[in-house]
Amino acid sequence: MSLNKLSILDVSDDLFKGKRVFVRVDFNVPIGSDGQIVDDTRIRKTLPTITYLLDREAKVILASHLGRPKGKDLKYSLKPVAEHLSKIIQREVKFVDDCIGEKVERVIEQLKDGEILLLENVRFYEEEEKNDPEFSKKLASYFDVYVNDAFATAHRAHASTYGMAEYMEVRLAGLLMKKEIEALSKVRDNPEHPFVVILGGAKVKDKIGIIKYLLPKADALMIGGGMAYTFLHALGQKVGKSILDKDMLDQVKEFLATEKIILPEDHVVADKLEEGSNYKAVKEIPDDMIGVDIGPKTVTRYISALPDSGTLFWNGPLGVIEIDEFAKGSIELLKAVAYKTSKGLFSVIGGGDTLTILEKAKIDEDAFSHVSSGGGATLEFLAGIDLPGIKILQDKK
DSSP: OOOOBOBGGGSOGGGTTTOEEEEEOOOOOOBOTTSOBSOOHHHHHTHHHHHHHHHTTOEEEEEOOOSOOSSSOGGGOSHHHHHHHHHHHTSOEEEESOSSSHHHHHHHHHOOTTOEEEEOOGGGSHHHHHTOHHHHHHHHTTOSEEEEOOGGGTTOOOIIIIIGGGGOSOEEEOHHHHHHHHHHHHHHHOOOSSEEEEEOSSOGGGGHHHHHHHTTTOSEEEEOSTHHHHHHHHTTOOOTTOOOOGGGHHHHHHHHTTSOEEOOSSEEEESSSSTTOOEEEESSOOTTOEEEEEOHHHHHHHHHTSOSSSEEEEESOSSOTTSGGGSHHHHHHHHHHHHHHHTTOEEEEOSTTHHHHHHHHTOOGGGSSEEOSOSHHHHHHHTTOOOHHHHTSOBOO
């Protein structure tokens, strides 16, 4: 699959003026019981694309999913998102309580150049996730130009991320999508050496694809989080009551044979996975304790293994970061990565749970070269998988 995709920057402004431009965004944001947006990071990441199109007097129509509704459930309505976006961009964001049908068609027809409309949650229709051809065709029929700026859903072949684009001639990457493709391609296909990967999270099986793809290219792979205990167990070390992926032991032994993998040499252990539990740093994990974070010696060792230049990719927490006492290893290492980035290291931080570490550490995203908006999409991309939401976009000639 070519990753040299046509973006909204690569076409003339005339293509947008007065045109009905469909933009698939990722507005799957947390909404509180009071109807207020709890975290609007995903909304703000799409603003460059939205602003660019509005400045070129396009009729901008946004579409997104929110949560996993079973049919039309107003708890998952995007109306609060339209109101929040209006406040951010300080102009009216129109909203229509459907995404297909006569009402939607009528509202789109009434849009003036430079106006913006948000459609209702596309997942109110089961046809969205089924990538139903008729639904896709109907959706596509209202628009002149297709733009995808929802990298986080690019690994899903749904109607709004893939199916409808098959019926459209102009299929472009938004600015966030372009940024994601460029940064992640640099890590996956052309990393500057030294190339160091940091992986955490609970289960090895969730990271098998990315390890297989990146380990041959990497100079070192540091492991933390729950998955570290499967690696340590494979080496014959005691892991107490820590999480274990026994089905992955043979695969892990293959990875260890490369001698590129750096594992924790000490651990923070606790008697329970909860606030206020008894915990301590140890070299060997006692039989009745659970590994909950990398230990202080490991933190020092991992920091010393960070390169001053080259490429670094990090995905997944190195401890049980939901509990403050067990987030310290991740926070200390992340601060060190931010410092190295300021000295010239090209750093890419994977999405999903990894973003929680940034919040805990109170480090701004700008401290890194790129912070990915994707969770599963990032992992699949870096495992060498073609993402349907990218594949369907036009290639540059």
